[in-house]
Structures are given as structure tokens and as C-alpha cells.
Amino acid sequence: MQPSPTHRASFSLADEASAKRVVDVLTEVFFEGDAAVAAFERPDGRWDVTLHFADAPDQELLRELVATSAGNEIAATLVFDTVEAKDWVKASLEDLVPVPAGRFVVHGSHDRDRVAPNKLKIEIEAALAFGTGHHGTTRGCLLLLDHVLKSSGPRNILDLGTGTGVLAIAAAKALHRAVLASDIDPPSVRVAAENAALNEVGTCVRVIRATGFAAPDFAKSGPFDLVLANILANPLRQLAGPMARHLAPGARVILSGLLTHQAPAVIAAYRARDLVPLRHLRIEGWSSLLLRKVG
Numbered sequence: 001m002q003p004s005p006t007h008r009a010s011f012s013l014a015d016e017a018s019a020k021r022v023v024d025v026l027t028e029v030f031f032e033g034d035a036a037v038a039a040f041e042r043p044d045g046r047w048d049v050t051l052h053f054a055d056a057p058d059q060e061l062l063r064e065l066v067a068t069s070a071g072n073e074i075a076a077t078l079v080f081d082t083v084e085a086k087d088w089v090k091a092s093l094e095d096l097v098p099v100p101a102g103r104f105v106v107h108g109s110h111d112r113d114r115v116a117p118n119k120l121k122i123e124i125e126a127a128l129a130f131g132t133g134h135h136g137t138t139r140g141c142l143l144l145l146d147h148v149l150k151s152s153g154p155r156n157i158l159d160l161g162t163g164t165g166v167l168a169i170a171a172a173k174a175l176h177r178a179v180l181a182s183d184i185d186p187p188s189v190r191v192a193a194e195n196a197a198l199n200e201v202g203t204c205v206r207v208i209r210a211t212g213f214a215a216p217d218f219a220k221s222g223p224f225d226l227v228l229a230n231i232l233a234n235p236l237r238q239l240a241g242p243m244a245r246h247l248a249p250g251a252r253v254i255l256s257g258l259l260t261h262q263a264p265a266v267i268a269a270y271r272a273r274d275l276v277p278l279r280h281l282r283i284e285g286w287s288s289l290l291l292r293k294v295g
């Protein structure tokens with residue numbers, strides 16, 4: 001099937017503080033919608049801000065929001081285009097090498113027979129979704145999952161923001177238990193279900209489309225004693241309350257998708273909900289956190 005393009009809006013800003021201000025505003029506005037907001041530092045120190053939309057965005061609204069948070073000059077530089085995501089992501093995957101993370105190795109189909117037999121293999125065809133294992137956030141989550149599994153065997157597991165399904169598949173392969181996986185993005189829901197079947201855990205991993213905890217499935221499947229959530233810092237902060245309400249006492253939570261300087265604010269939001277930090281991994285500027293629900 002020919003992939004449909006995603007719609008992209010991008011612009012750049014002079015420094016991190018301006019990027020953070022704009023990203024906070026945009027994430028707040030598009031939190032409930034089908035948009036992903038990302039900011040990355042360029043080698044020259046400027047910050048690129050990019051939004052991906054499933055449907056064509058309201059360009060005037062976006063210009064207004066950027067003008068309000070960054071000024072008219074920056075709003076005038078906004079560029080709108082479309083990206084044929086699937087083709088180039090798949091093409092670039094051909095060059096990716098397997099990624100070891102604790103007991104897990106994430107690999108593409110071309111490396112299926114080259115992974116050491118004592119590892120838990122997770123085969124990922126990323127296509128439109130995020131999560132080949134190469135990103136520091138995915139690797140951080142897998143390493144923390146490996147750590148959790150050394151001392152406990154969670155029974156009720158949620159992977160929120162599943163992308164390719166990589167973390168849900170890892171948990172299902174290691175624990176042979178049911179895992180609920182969710183994503184805001186319809187293509188990711190389809191890709192994650194396909195990857196779960198490819199990895200022979202299709203009967204363990206149930207993938208649903210949901211924004212945050214806004215679906216009855218979470219209450220029905222919870223309370224969870226392990227939650228993995230690799231999404232951005234602001235949604236993570238906003239999800240602290242709903243997540244705490246879906247956790248069993250003593251539950252472990254693995255969070256990632258936050259830049260290291262954003263970690264203190266995320267930790268504070270979860271501490272306020274009785275979740276205490278146990279571990280903090282820093283990989284390539286990204287933080288991954290392991291927390292435990294007290295009481």
C-alpha cells in the first residue's frame with residue numbers, strides 16, 4: 001500500500017529558551033490532537049522546531065500561535081510541506097545495525113539470523129512509527145526494563161505511546177504476560193500490532209488507539225504494576241495524575257522522551273503523586289527514569 005504523506009510545519013529559533021517556550025505552547029494546544037511536536041539543537045546552536053500532523057493543519061492558527069510565543073518575524077519563516085515518511089524511514093532501516101540493550105537486541109529482518117541465541121530478539125519493521133531501538137530514549141527504556149526484570153516479575157503491564165510496539169514486545173517476550181499498548185497515532189497502532197504478530201507475541205500484546213488515559217480499556221486492564229511511557233516531557237507531566245490513578249501500590253514506572261534538563265520538572269510532577277525516582281539513565285542528552293509508587 002502506498003503510504004499517505006504526513007504534514008510538516010517547521011521553523012528555527014535562536015536559542016533553547018525560546019524553543020522551550022514555543023514548544024510548551026504548541027504541546028499544550030496540540031496535546032489532544034494528532035500532532036507531534038519536537039525540538040532539536042543544530043550543530044550551529046540554533047534550535048529547529050518541527051510539528052508533524054496526520055491531517056493538513058490550520059496554517060493561520062499555527063502562524064498565530066508561533067507569532068504569540070516567538071514573534072511575528074519567526075512566524076513569517078514557518079515552512080509547510082509534506083513528508084513521504086514511510087519510504088525513507090524504511091530505506092534508512094536497511095542500514096541500521098542491531099541494538100543491544102541488556103537482555104534485548106532490537107534488529108531488522110536483514111539481521112534476523114545474526115543475533116546471539118542467548119538474547120531476546122525484537123524484530124522491528126519501523127515503517128511510519130517511532131522505535132527502532134536506535135534512539136537513546138528507546139534504549140534507555142529497554143535498559144531500565146532489563147533492570148526491573150532482574151528483581152521483579154510484573155503481571156499487569158502498560159506501554160503508553162508504543163510507536164513500533166518495541167517496548168510492549170520486549171515486555172511480552174520477557175514475561176509471557178498480557179501487555180496493553182496504546183498510541184495516539186493510528187499508523188503506529190497498526191504497525192505495533194503487525195510487529196507484535198511478527199515477534200510471535202500477537203496474542204499477548206493488545207494495541208489500542210488512545211490519547212493519554214482517555215479510554216475505558218485502561219481502567220478495565222489496570223491497575224498496572226509496570227508502565228512504560230516514552231513520550232515527550234510535557235505530556236508526561238500532564239499524565240502524572242491519570243497515570244498514578246491507574247497504578248497498583250509498589251508499581252514501577254519507566255519514563256523517557258525527556259531531555260536531561262527537563263528531568264527535574266518531570267520528577268517533581270511524579271513525586272507529587274507519590275512516585276519516587278529509583279534510577280536515572282542519561283543517553284545522548286535524553287533522560288530515562290525509573291520510578292516506584294510508594295504506598
Ligand SMILES: C[S@@+](CC[C@H](N)C(=O)[O-])C[C@H]1O[C@@H](n2cnc3c(N)ncnc32)[C@H](O)[C@@H]1O
Pocket residue numbers: 031036129130131132133137138141160161162163164165166167182183184185188210211212230231232235257
Ligand atoms: C518517542 S515515541 C516512542 C515509541 C516507543 N515506545 C519507543 O520507546 O521507541 C512516542 C510515541 O508516543 C505517541 N504519543 C505521543 N503522545 C501521546 C499521548 N498523549 N498518548 C498516547 N500516545 C502518545 C506517539 O505517537 C509516538 O508513537
